[in-house]
Amino acid sequence: MAWFKKDKKPIEPPVDKSRVPEGLWVKCPSCGQIIYNKDLSSSLSVCTKCAHHFRLTASERLKSLFDGEWIEYDQGLRSTDPLSFTDTKPYRKRLESSIAGTGLKDAVITATGKIEGIRCSVAAMEYGFIGGSMGVVVGEKITRAIERALAERLPVIIVSCSGGARMMEGALSLMQMAKISAALARLDRARLPYISVLTDPTTGGVTASFAMLGDVNIAEPKALIGFAGPRVIEQTIRQKLPEGFQRSEFLLEHGMLDMVVDRREMKGVIAKFLRFSGIPVAAPTALPAAAPAAPARPDQPEPGS
Numbered sequence: 330m331a332w333f334k335k336d337k338k339p340i341e342p343p344v345d346k347s348r349v350p351e352g353l354w355v356k357c358p359s360c361g362q363i364i365y366n367k368d369l370s371s372s373l374s375v376c377t378k379c380a381h382h383f384r385l386t387a388s389e390r391l392k393s394l395f396d397g398e399w400i401e402y403d404q405g406l407r408s409t410d411p412l413s414f415t416d417t418k419p420y421r422k423r424l425e426s427s428i429a430g431t432g433l434k435d436a437v438i439t440a441t442g443k444i445e446g447i448r449c450s451v452a453a454m455e456y457g458f459i460g461g462s463m464g465v466v467v468g469e470k471i472t473r474a475i476e477r478a479l480a481e482r483l484p485v486i487i488v489s490c491s492g493g494a495r496m497m498e499g500a501l502s503l504m505q506m507a508k509i510s511a512a513l514a515r516l517d518r519a520r521l522p523y524i525s526v527l528t529d530p531t532t533g534g535v536t537a538s539f540a541m542l543g544d545v546n547i548a549e550p551k552a553l554i555g556f557a558g559p560r561v562i563e564q565t566i567r568q569k570l571p572e573g574f575q576r577s578e579f580l581l582e583h584g585m586l587d588m589v590v591d592r593r594e595m596k597g598v599i600a601k602f603l604r605f606s607g608i609p610v611a612a613p614t615a616l617p618a619a620a621p622a623a624p625a626r627p628d629q630p631e632p633g634s
């Protein structure tokens with residue numbers, strides 16, 4: 330008997346059913362309700378009947394959190410394909426098609442803006458870009474977002490939506506876990522708050538590093554959160570996993586999360602924690618900027634939309 334019988338099959342990208350499909354009407358995959366697309370966008374892509382959370386893009390996420398305009402940073406950073414990696418198709422080609430599909434250069438948007446009047450440094454991950462995987466660019470952009478917060482004394486919010494480390498960048502992508510975690514440790518020493526928001530899905534190296542390091546870890550309802558996937562665990566331990574395993578509510582019950590919050594209340598809850606942390610609320614006119622000016626950076630911030 331051969332030890333390795335498995336025939337080589339190309340890895341199929343998962344079909345993304347959770348994103349709101351194009352068109353005038355949308356069928357909720359959870360309750361089957363037919364929803365008018367415009368109603369859905371006004372409810373932050375949450376089904377009004379059963380509260381199913383459709384996945385948001387990184388820019389939709391920022392829009393749902395910030396009061397208004399935001400400033401985006403490091404838009405130009407892109408991967409150089411350091412390993413010249415090829416699986417079923419060259420990594421370079423995957424990058425090109427993701428850039429064309431999402432309009433982003435990599436799987437995260439980092440920005441500063443105000444949440445209920447409090448200036449924050451926010452990073453939102455984009456699942457549509459190679460499964461929101463964390464490569465060197467994601468690692469660098471998030472690290473810079475934290476360092477920007479340190480320089481300007483801002484709280485940090487990272488919204489995770491990721492399949493984990495980007496295998497096409499090998500060990501270089503794993504190093505990002507340590508790099509971001511080290512930056513977060515500096516943020517902690519500077520007594521600045523970090524709120525981690527975990528959305529569906531948050532798995533692999535992202536869960537194993539910054540997504541679980543928040544002063545407060547908040548998840549969206551029914552989000553898949555874990556390190557290895559349920560199928561891999563089942564095959565390894567040869568046991569059936571309990572109902573709802575690796576979902577937000579299960580993790581909350583077992584002490585892995587602090588809260589599960591509906592997306593429509595997320596901004597208010599984050600703002601409440603920020604006020605609680607004692608970060609000064611920058612009133613537009615009354616309060617002069619107490620924070621020292623940020624050092625000049627080579628990247629030019631451009632206003633977001």
Ligand SMILES: [Zn+2]
Binds near residue numbers: 378379380
């Ligand atoms: Zn529904």
